Amino acid sequence: MNNDFDQLLQNAAYAGQLLLESGAEIYRVEDTICRICLNYGAQEASSIVLPTGIFVTVVADGRSVSKIVRIKSRGLDIDRIDRINTLSRQSTALPLNDFIAQLRRLAHRPPYSKVSRMAAGALGAGGFTLFFGGQLPDLGCAFVIGGLIEGCSSFLEQHQFPSFFAISLCSALTALLAIGFNQIGAAPSLDALIIGCLMLLVPGLAITNAIRDSLSGDLISGMTRGVEAVLIAIAVALGPGLVMSLWMMLGGNPLW
Amino acid sequence: MVIKLIGAFLAEIGFGVLFNIHGKKLLAAALTGTLGSLIYELVLLGQAGEILAMFLAACGLCFVSEVLARLMKTPVTTFLICALIPLVPGGGMYYTMLAIIQGNTMSALEIGIHTLGCAGALALGIALTSAFFSLSMKKS
Numbered sequence: 495m496n497n498d499f500d501q502l503l504q505n506a507a508y509a510g511q512l513l514l515e516s517g518a519e520i521y522r523v524e525d526t527i528c529r530i531c532l533n534y535g536a537q538e539a540s541s542i543v544l545p546t547g548i549f550v551t552v553v554a555d556g557r558s559v560s561k562i563v564r565i566k567s568r569g570l571d572i573d574r575i576d577r578i579n580t581l582s583r584q585s586t587a588l589p590l591n592d593f594i595a596q597l598r599r600l601a602h603r604p605p606y607s608k609v610s611r612m613a614a615g616a617l618g619a620g621g622f623t624l625f626f627g628g629q630l631p632d633l634g635c636a637f638v639i640g641g642l643i644e645g646c647s648s649f650l651e652q653h654q655f656p657s658f659f660a661i662s663l664c665s666a667l668t669a670l671l672a673i674g675f676n677q678i679g680a681a682p683s684l685d686a687l688i689i690g691c692l693m694l695l696v697p698g699l700a701i702t703n704a705i706r707d708s709l710s711g712d713l714i715s716g717m718t719r720g721v722e723a724v725l726i727a728i729a730v731a732l733g734p735g736l737v738m739s740l741w742m743m744l745g746g747n748p749l750w
Numbered sequence: 751m752v753i754k755l756i757g758a759f760l761a762e763i764g765f766g767v768l769f770n771i772h773g774k775k776l777l778a779a780a781l782t783g784t785l786g787s788l789i790y791e792l793v794l795l796g797q798a799g800e801i802l803a804m805f806l807a808a809c810g811l812c813f814v815s816e817v818l819a820r821l822m823k824t825p826v827t828t829f830l831i832c833a834l835i836p837l838v839p840g841g842g843m844y845y846t847m848l849a850i851i852q853g854n855t856m857s858a859l860e861i862g863i864h865t866l867g868c869a870g871a872l873a874l875g876i877a878l879t880s881a882f883f884s885l886s887m888k889k890s
Contacts, residue, residue, distance in 0.1 A: 522825065572831070573770045576824050605770045614767035621761025625754050625787070626841060644768070689844045693761070694768075696843075698835045702827060705873050709880060730840075731847035739851045 498590070499536070499554045505594050506530040507561045510541065510548045512601055513578055516571040517699050520712040523548070526582045530593075533585045545718050569651075570699050571605060608648070615644025615694055623690030632687045635675040639668055639691045647695070658729045661695050665733030668692055673741060688734060697726035751791050758787040758836045766832050775828055778818055783833035786811035790837065800864070801871045807837055808875025816883045830876070839868040 510527040523543045531539035531552050538553035545568070551560040577600050585593050606614070619640025620633050628636065643664050650660040668691045675681040700723035708716030742748075762780035771779055789810045793803035815829035842865030849858035 517827075517831075518825070519827065570768075570831070571770045572825075572828050573772055576775075576828060579825055580823070606767055611768060614764040616764070618761045618764030618768065621757045621759070621764060622836070622840075624757025625761060625836060627754075640764075685844070689841050692844060693835065693838070693840045696835070696838045696840050698765075698838055699831055701838065701869070701873065702831045702834055702876075705876050706827070706830075706880070709877055709884075727843055731843050734844070735847045735851050738848070742851075 499552060499559060501594070502531060502534045502536065502590065503550060503552050503559055503561050505590075505597060506539075506552075507548055507550050507563050508601075509578055509582065509597055510543065510550070511563050511565060512597075513575060514543065514545075514548065514565050515567055515569060516574045516578075517569060517703070518575045518579075519703055519706045519710065520545075520715045521707075521710040522575070522579065526579065530582050530585055533582075534590050534593075543712075543715075545715050573605075574600060574603065577603075608645075611648065612641040612644045616641040618694055619643070619691040621690075622693040623686050626686040626689045628681075628683050628686035628690060632681045632683050632690075635672070635681040636687055636690050639671045639675075639687070640694060642671070643668055643691060643694055658725060661726060661729040662733045662736075665692055665695055665730050666737050667733070668695075669734035669737040673737065673746075677747065692730055692734070695726075695730045697723040697730075700726060751795075754791065755784055755787060759784045761836065762832060765835050769832055771828060771832065775822060775824060778822065779829045779832040782811055782814050782818065782829045783836055785814060786833050787836045801867045804837060804839075804868045805871040805875045808834075808872045809879050811837075812876045812879035813883075816880065826880070834872070834876070837872055839865045839872075842868060 506527045509530060510523045513523045513526060520543050524541045527541040527548070527550055528539045531550070536552045536554045539550070541548065541550040546565055548563040548565065549560070551558055578597070581593070581596055581600065616637040617640070619636040623632050623636035646667060647660060647664045650663065651657070669688055672681065672684060672688045672691065675687070676684045681687045700719050704716050704719035704723055707719060759780055762783040763776065766776040766779050786807045790803045790807035793806050794800065811833045812830065815826055815833060818829050819826040842861060846858055846862040846865055849861055
């Protein structure tokens with residue numbers, strides 16, 4: 495019996511880890527962990543989740559067992575959140591072994607391929623360039639820059655480059671390319687092009703989660719994510735700022 | 751405005767793929783985001799301020815996201831994160847930065863505070879709408 499509970503605790507914490515790493519809200523991670531533990535026969539389960547770690551304690555057979563998981567990577571994978579959420583709600587009707595097998599399978603589900611992600615980046619940048627008032631020639635440039643930026647940021651993420659610098663680097667690259675296209679006459683509306691491409695880097699996830707976490711009373715996480723959103727916004731503005739002031743300093747053609 | 755909305759829709763599809771949303775949900779998320787931009791543009795047409803437009807658009811898209819999430823049995827964030835993106839004041843951030851490097855402190859402050867106001871209105875709209883939703887869920 496003890497062995498079973500060890501296994502349950504491991505896997506409940508693992509499900510929580512997957513959720514948190516995919517960008518789920520704090521209350522969802524806590525609820526999911528407790529729901530899984532209670533569904534498989536624990537008498538009591540409580541969990542504390544922070545953006546950087548998970549603490550779980552399960553009481554079963556009059557003994558309590560705990561586990562701490564340190565969370566290091568944080569991304570966004572909505573499909574995985576959705577599937578783990580559904581799986582944990584079905585877990586009343588599922589034997590523990592099946593549950594574990596399905597959880598492992600979910601963890602190794604591949605996301606969209608690299609090429610389609612780059613195409614999506616291109617589409618995102620292009621769409622937003624139109625949205626901010628760009629014209630057709632700008633659209634072509636935005637496709638190129640968007641694809642490159644997406645490839646560049648996923649490359650930096652893979653090599654665990656510090657994320658704020660990675661964002662600054664990508665946004666600087668955006669500005670550099672956009673100025674280049676503008677100077678050779680391929681992109682008439684520079685502002686729309688730069689803003690459209692920078693939208694790929696804005697902190698949408700951090701803002702949403704900061705709001706939702708603060709609302710559900712997870713104040714520490716709400717504050718952390720709010721600060722994260724501000725830092726990302728600064729990092730996004732820093733890159734083009736640097737490139738454009740260097741451009742002016744080195745005596746390039748005026749940009750505005 | 752039609753071109754703007756088409757742009758927003760295309761961009762939403764791109765972002766949905768980057769956030770790993772699949773199938774029907776991808777389409778629903780993109781349409782929710784487009785609806786948010788539509789409300790924003792319509793309110794702006796009615797001579798209202800940008801901050802009010804942002805607030806109303808956030809309320810609208812959050813409402814639709816909450817309803818869709820219940821219909822399609824999926825977490826609200828599926829639609830919310832994706833739909834929020836077009837409203838994030840990226841333009842404001844950029845123009846603030848531009849004013850700073852031009853050494854134009856007064857207009858940097860002006861644009862910066864306006865941008866913060868927009869972000870605040872966005873957050874408030876979402877917070878308010880989801881708070882009302884959790885209230886009505888607990889009653890029923």
